[in-house]
Amino acid sequence: MEHFDVVIAGAGISGVGGAYHLTHQMPGTSYVVLESQETFGGTWWTHKYPGIRSDSDLHTFGYRFKPWVGAPIATAEEIRKYMGDVIEENGLAEHIRYRHRIDKAEWSSQDAQWFVDATRTDTDEKIRFTCNFLWMCQGYYRHSQGYTPEWDGMENYKGTLVHPQTWPEDLDYKGKNVLVIGSGATAATVVPAMAADVAHITMLQRSPTYFRPGRNAIEIAETLRELQIDEEWIHEITRRKILHDQAAFTKRTFEEPEKVREELLAGVRSYLGPDYDVETHFTPKYRPWRQRLAFVPDGDLFKGIAAGKASVVTDEIEHFTEKGVLLKSGKLLEVDIIVTATGFNLCPLGDIAFVIDGKPLDFHDTVTYRGMMFTGVPNMVWVFGYFRASWTLRADLVADFVCKLLKHMRTKNARQISVALRPEDKDMKLLDWIDTDNFNPGYMMRGMHLLPRRGDKPEWMHNQDYWSEKDEIPKTNLDDDAFVYA
Ligand SMILES: Cc1cc2nc3c(=O)[nH]c(=O)nc-3n(C[C@H](O)[C@H](O)[C@H](O)COP(=O)(O)OP(=O)(O)OC[C@H]3O[C@@H](n4cnc5c(N)ncnc54)[C@H](O)[C@@H]3O)c2cc1C
Numbered sequence: 001m002e003h004f005d006v007v008i009a010g011a012g013i014s015g016v017g018g019a020y021h022l023t024h025q026m027p028g029t030s031y032v033v034l035e036s037q038e039t040f041g042g043t044w045w046t047h048k049y050p051g052i053r054s055d056s057d058l059h060t061f062g063y064r065f066k067p068w069v070g071a072p073i074a075t076a077e078e079i080r081k082y083m084g085d086v087i088e089e090n091g092l093a094e095h096i097r098y099r100h101r102i103d104k105a106e107w108s109s110q111d112a113q114w115f116v117d118a119t120r121t122d123t124d125e126k127i128r129f130t131c132n133f134l135w136m137c138q139g140y141y142r143h144s145q146g147y148t149p150e151w152d153g154m155e156n157y158k159g160t161l162v163h164p165q166t167w168p169e170d171l172d173y174k175g176k177n178v179l180v181i182g183s184g185a186t187a188a189t190v191v192p193a194m195a196a197d198v199a200h201i202t203m204l205q206r207s208p209t210y211f212r213p214g215r216n217a218i219e220i221a222e223t224l225r226e227l228q229i230d231e232e233w234i235h236e237i238t239r240r241k242i243l244h245d246q247a248a249f250t251k252r253t254f255e256e257p258e259k260v261r262e263e264l265l266a267g268v269r270s271y272l273g274p275d276y277d278v279e280t281h282f283t284p285k286y287r288p289w290r291q292r293l294a295f296v297p298d299g300d301l302f303k304g305i306a307a308g309k310a311s312v313v314t315d316e317i318e319h320f321t322e323k324g325v326l327l328k329s330g331k332l333l334e335v336d337i338i339v340t341a342t343g344f345n346l347c348p349l350g351d352i353a354f355v356i357d358g359k360p361l362d363f364h365d366t367v368t369y370r371g372m373m374f375t376g377v378p379n380m381v382w383v384f385g386y387f388r389a390s391w392t393l394r395a396d397l398v399a400d401f402v403c404k405l406l407k408h409m410r411t412k413n414a415r416q417i418s419v420a421l422r423p424e425d426k427d428m429k430l431l432d433w434i435d436t437d438n439f440n441p442g443y444m445m446r447g448m449h450l451l452p453r454r455g456d457k458p459e460w461m462h463n464q465d466y467w468s469e470k471d472e473i474p475k476t477n478l479d480d481d482a483f484v485y486a
Contacts, residue, residue: 004030006406007116007131009350011035011096012042014383014395015137016083017063019092021399026406032129033092034118036101037143040083044076046143049164049339051193052076055185055295057218059238060390067235073216073297100127105134106355107378112415112486114379132415135402136382137395138350147343147443152319159323160337164190165344171337175199179324179333182341183209183312185294188301190339195304202333204313204325208284209294213267216297218242243389247467250388253289260288271302281312291441292387346447349382366452367430369419369482370473371462372398374452378418381405387439389466397473408478414485421460422481428455433462 008018011033022029039045044052054061057072058079066086070078087093104117116129146165154161162168164186174197180187183205191203221238229237253260261283268282284291296302304310315327324334354361356376366374372381383398385391409417421428433451434444444451454462458472459482 001128001130002032003113003130004032005131006031006133006135007102007114007129008033008135008137009102009352010042010136010138011037011040011098012137012139013044013061013063013079013083013392014139014385014398015042015135016040016086016092017392017395018135018137018383018399018402019095020063020065020086020090021396021403023090023092025400025403029406031095032131033096034100034102034116034129035096035098036121038098040087040096040098041076041080042139042143044079044083047076047165047167048169049167049186049190049193051189053189053297054079055189055292056390057242058082059218059221059235060242061392062235063392064236064239064396067231069231071216072218072221073295102138102350102352104353104355107357107380109357109378109416109486112379132379133402133406134380136349136380138352140346140348140384141344141443142347142351145345146340147345147446148340149342151317151325154320156322157320157324157338159335161340162337163340163342173198173337176336177334178202178337178339179204179335180339180341181205181317182343184341184343185292187339187341188294188296190341191310192300192304195307195309198309201304201310202313202335203310204315204317204327204333205281206314206316208280208282208314209291210261210264210284210288211268211282211294211296211301212264213271213296213299213302243393243466246389250289253287257287264288264293268302271299272306276305281314289388290439343441344443346443346450348447348450348452363452364449367421367460368433368452368454368462370459370469370476371454371464372401372473373419375419375421378416384462386464386466387441388464393466394469397469401473401476404474404476405478409485412485416486418484418486419482420484421455425455425457425460425482428457428460430455434464439464 008015015033019033022031037045053073053075058068058074062068099121100118101121102116102118106115113130113132114134118127146163148163173194176198178198178201180190180203183203187203191201195201218238220241221234224234265278269278315329318326318328326332348363366376368374371384381402383395385394430453432448454460
């Protein structure tokens with residue numbers, strides 16, 4: 001049984017960032033990163049569908065400490081190369097154990113430590129680690145399998161059915177007719193990436209999504225590069241400019257949603273022309289930003305449609321047939337391949353069985369401290385990033401918080417830290433993990449009962465607002481009564 005000061009769960013963008021911050025902010029801390037897959041990358045390793053790319057810019061999806069020097073929207077390969085450089089430049093590789101799946105994490109107050117049970121996925125060997133602190137960077141969805149709804153007659157379909165999350169690397173789609181079910185960011189990536197090679201590709205959606213076409217470049221970064229400014233400066237200035245513009249845009253979606261909607265639709269029309277039925281296929285019923293807004297670099301999705309290689313159908317599936325799907329309108333779509341771009345299975349804590357002092361833990365019974373810690377769960381922090389802003393902005397903020405917390409525990413000679421509702425919080429209204437009026441993607445709505453709850457006071461909220469948290473999280477008073485040390 002090996003002991004570490006910290007176990008980091010997962011080697012995605014959050015876990016690798018955590019390892020970097022521990023190395024630099026807490027030198028001498030012993031830690032291990034346990035990752036169930038065969039390499040680092042998380043989301044950017046799991047997903048291998050054609051065209052896989054970010055929909056955030058990499059200046060803000062990249063870490064604050066390592067400049068991003070490429071085009072803002074990046075492929076999975078480019079993101080992994082960037083993460084690989086972080087691992088190499090900082091000597092993180094020796095701390096990462098791949099093919100180690102954490103199955104169980106048991107906290108013992110008596111020992112003031114976690115017992116972490118893992119399985120080596122290559123040998124099936126069971127290994128136990130102990131640690132003082134658990135840093136959960138395992139993401140928010142199940143990596144092994146995506147979400148596919150049950151449709152009538154699916155078993156009758158004789159063609160090839162694939163989910164983007166488990167894309168068969170040898171899938172041959174050249175000259176085939178393909179149907180993509182869904183119209184989120186994944187569908188908007190797969191459709192243009194496959195359009196040139198297939199006979200035809202159809203994107204079938206129940207309801208439309210907002211898309212934002214634009215050039216895959218950031219003007220200020222281009223200008224600063226022309227002026228031969230240092231990449232560190234370009235990274236910082238470009239991040240500030242992007243975040244400034246995003247804050248202004250988000251504010252506008254609340255204050256003048258109609259105007260923003262019209263602008264977004266005008267962007268789509270500029271590619272598809274006046275005769276295209278934008279009203280039916282690209283005009284969502286919800287307010288812009290209520291679900292993640294998909295950026296379409298260089299309008300590639302729309303170019304495929306305008307060229308006649310791709311089309312959009314807005315309808316519902318009645319049932320599957322041997323050759324495709326019958327829609328509620330009576331229309332039949334017969335295809336060789338069906339891609340179900342229908343989302344994820346929410347998996348709050350990596351399918352890990354948590355036990356606290358002998359009692360199995362249900363995360364829905366806990367209340368979150370600022371979306372990072374949980375009542376009744378000592379010495380643990382979960383990195384849950386932003387939806388509207390880049391995930392990594394929060395991963396960096398939470399990493400600072402963890403390091404500050406660990407230092408504070410050392411100063412106080414404390415072995416255990418928990419968050420607990422104070423007497424004045426006892427009657428606080430408890431709410432769902434996120435405000436679903438504000439943001440309501442399908443996987444969240446399906447899995448809300450699995451997630452911790454939040455309160456309605458700032459310290460018990462999980463507000464998903466980078467612009468307030470960037471000031472508030474660093475100012476956290478670790479001697480507040482909400483923190484209990486032992
Ligand atoms: C296709 C796609 C595109 C996205 N694009 C963007 C984007 O452009 N911008 C943005 O902000 N967000 C985006 N997201 C959200 C994205 O998931 C996050 O931004 C980010 O990559 C999450 O990083 P993470 O390290 O926290 O988690 P993940 O990337 O999910 O990595 C978690 C890692 O933990 C490992 N793990 C899980 N459970 C265990 C366990 N029990 N034991 C050991 N290891 C475990 C997993 O194998 C995985 O490697 C996208 C998501 C998807 C699916």
